[in-house]
Amino acid sequence: MNILSVITAVLTLLAGIGVFLIACTMMSSNLESASSKRLKRLFAKTGDNKWLGVAIGTIGTAAIQSSGAVTVMVIGFVNVGIISLAQAATIIYGANIGTTVTAQLVALGMFGTNSLSTTLIFSAFAGIGAFIMLFTKSDAWKQAGGVLTGFGMLFVGLSMMSNAMDEFAALHSVKLFLASISNPLLLVLIGAVLTAIIQSSSVMTSIAITMVVTGLVTLDQGIYLTMGSNIGSCVVAVIAGLTSGIAAKRTAMIHLIFNIMGVVLFLLIAGAMSLFTAGVWTFGTLFEHLLPAAPQLQLAMFHTVFNVCTMLVALPLTGALVALACKIIKDQPQPAEDKPHLYFLDEQMLRTPVVAVRQLKAEIEHMAEMAVANFNRSIHIVKTLDTGELDVFNKTEEELNFLNRELVQYAVRLSDKQLNRFDHQYLVSTIRTVSDLERIGDYATNIVEYAESLQQHDVRFSEYALKEIDQMNDLIAQLYEATMQAYHKMDMEALGHANQIEDEIDRLTDEMERNHIQRLSLGICEPQAGTEYISLAQNSERVADHLINVAKTIRQLQ
Numbered sequence: 001m002n003i004l005s006v007i008t009a010v011l012t013l014l015a016g017i018g019v020f021l022i023a024c025t026m027m028s029s030n031l032e033s034a035s036s037k038r039l040k041r042l043f044a045k046t047g048d049n050k051w052l053g054v055a056i057g058t059i060g061t062a063a064i065q066s067s068g069a070v071t072v073m074v075i076g077f078v079n080v081g082i083i084s085l086a087q088a089a090t091i092i093y094g095a096n097i098g099t100t101v102t103a104q105l106v107a108l109g110m111f112g113t114n115s116l117s118t119t120l121i122f123s124a125f126a127g128i129g130a131f132i133m134l135f136t137k138s139d140a141w142k143q144a145g146g147v148l149t150g151f152g153m154l155f156v157g158l159s160m161m162s163n164a165m166d167e168f169a170a171l172h173s174v175k176l177f178l179a180s181i182s183n184p185l186l187l188v189l190i191g192a193v194l195t196a197i198i199q200s201s202s203v204m205t206s207i208a209i210t211m212v213v214t215g216l217v218t219l220d221q222g223i224y225l226t227m228g229s230n231i232g233s234c235v236v237a238v239i240a241g242l243t244s245g246i247a248a249k250r251t252a253m254i255h256l257i258f259n260i261m262g263v264v265l266f267l268l269i270a271g272a273m274s275l276f277t278a279g280v281w282t283f284g285t286l287f288e289h290l291l292p293a294a295p296q297l298q299l300a301m302f303h304t305v306f307n308v309c310t311m312l313v314a315l316p317l318t319g320a321l322v323a324l325a326c327k328i329i330k331d332q333p334q335p336a337e338d339k340p341h342l343y344f345l346d347e348q349m350l351r352t353p354v355v356a357v358r359q360l361k362a363e364i365e366h367m368a369e370m371a372v373a374n375f376n377r378s379i380h381i382v383k384t385l386d387t388g389e390l391d392v393f394n395k396t397e398e399e400l401n402f403l404n405r406e407l408v409q410y411a412v413r414l415s416d417k418q419l420n421r422f423d424h425q426y427l428v429s430t431i432r433t434v435s436d437l438e439r440i441g442d443y444a445t446n447i448v449e450y451a452e453s454l455q456q457h458d459v460r461f462s463e464y465a466l467k468e469i470d471q472m473n474d475l476i477a478q479l480y481e482a483t484m485q486a487y488h489k490m491d492m493e494a495l496g497h498a499n500q501i502e503d504e505i506d507r508l509t510d511e512m513e514r515n516h517i518q519r520l521s522l523g524i525c526e527p528q529a530g531t532e533y534i535s536l537a538q539n540s541e542r543v544a545d546h547l548i549n550v551a552k553t554i555r556q557l558q
Contacts (some may be wrong), residue, residue, distance in 0.1 A: 057094020
């Protein structure tokens with residue numbers, strides 16, 4: 001083989017890896033979008049049942065073909081307290097089992113050499129999916145086409161990698177070099193490093209399968225490379241954990257400990273087998289006897305058995321793993337957070353749009369809570385002229401302005417991701433919603449300024465006026481509750497109730513203005529207080545308008 005053939009083989013291998021990676025991403029994003037609502041419901045069912053957690057992790061990963069995506073979802077849920085560390089651990093166990101589905105598909109695709117191969121048949125799905133995506137306007141069909149295209153490209157990449165491996169297998173020097181790497185620890189390390197670079201255990205396992213099938217490495221070498229890929233796959237979780245809270249870091253640590261534990265366990269078993277059988281029995285010879293003449297299936301089945309056995313060992317030790325992770329990642333005193341910040345979102349969540357949309361909604365609901373809390377503070381300040389909470393008020397207003405900017409930018413970035421129609425429509429509505437909530441903060445600021453004006457003129461509202469302000473405040477509190485009920489649960493009945501309250505607020509605003517003019521004419525209230533009072537009533541009514549706008553967004557999401 002000349003140098004040109006070697007260069008061609010290397011470029012073909014790189015192209016095959018690239019196509020395979022794109023195919024995995026394409027399948028994952030389209031499957032995730034198509035099943036986003038189901039995934040949310042699935043993860044919401046996570047309870048204290050360990051087997052249920054394993055099942056959820058397995059099904060979730062098999063559904064979207066990405067253990068990395070599921071792991072990042074789990075870290076996001078732990079980070080905001082939706083699930084516990086123990087629950088997260090069991091889901092991660094299942095995710096490791098679910099990711100073996102890709103290896104099984106690859107093994108299936110490598111059967112058939114003398115007739116029409118399954119690789120060629122499955123590769124044709126790329127064209128079928130592309131035609132569907134090209135000629136349909138339905139989002140559901142586009143996602144189905146994307147899944148088929150990704151599935152087909154998976155085998156196109158696999159075929160390219162296999163062809164490159166055939167070229168390398170013809171090189172005696174390459175085979176001698178690879179044959180010299182027989183140390184299991186070194187092979188595990190190579191598998192871990194390559195997987196960390198590629199950031200896909202599925203790709204690394206598929207490469208190992210093609211190397212075994214073409215005779216470039218032995219089955220035992222492929223097994224140790226695959227074991228290393230499990231450790232390397234933790235890099236995604238570690239990166240996600242580094243940018244999140246303590247709980248998320250511990251989740252990433254559990255993932256790493258779990259995979260290292262599995263590798264150590266199987267290395268010990270391999271060592272014991274070799275010692276007691278004088279090297280006659282290894283994992284390779286065992287699976288060769290169990291599945292003769294099918295090297296691709298031998299390695300794929302080992303991958304599945306490895307992860308299932310590791311799960312069975314780790315499941316009863318979950319409490320100990322959580323304790324160990326907590327011991328390694330110790331609690332740290334949290335410094336006072338002086339700067340405005342996001343509470344439920346971070347950059348890593350953009351890797352899993354399904355989680356990001358859910359957390360964006362949680363962020364908006366928290367922003368609504370902050371805005372209404374500041375409105376309540378403004379009412380307290382204007383009624384009592386007590387400025388004791390003014391610093392808290394100003395800090396909250398600063399946070400509302402920050403959230404207005406950041407959430408709009410986040411929603412725009414998230415809208416570029418592969419999402420279903422419902423999530424896209426929701427993202428469109430968020431820009432208006434965030435603006436409405438920020439305006440509530442602005443009206444609260446106006447009311448605080450009225451309090452400052454009253455202080456300067458040394459006047460207060462009358463008892464009659466204060467009772468009406470309390471009535472208005474109570475109605476807005478009721479409107480807020482109905483709005484959040486409608487917004488959070490997509491509850492049309494709650495929206496109807498919110499509309500009724502908003503009509504009552506409009507009526508009360510008119511009544512407040514009439515009553516106050518009458519009190520001014522009777523000399524019950526001072527003129528300066530009268531000006532500020534009417535402005536307060538109008539600003540309160542506008543707060544109600546913005547709240548009802550938030551509730552009404554659910555109409556376009558039905």
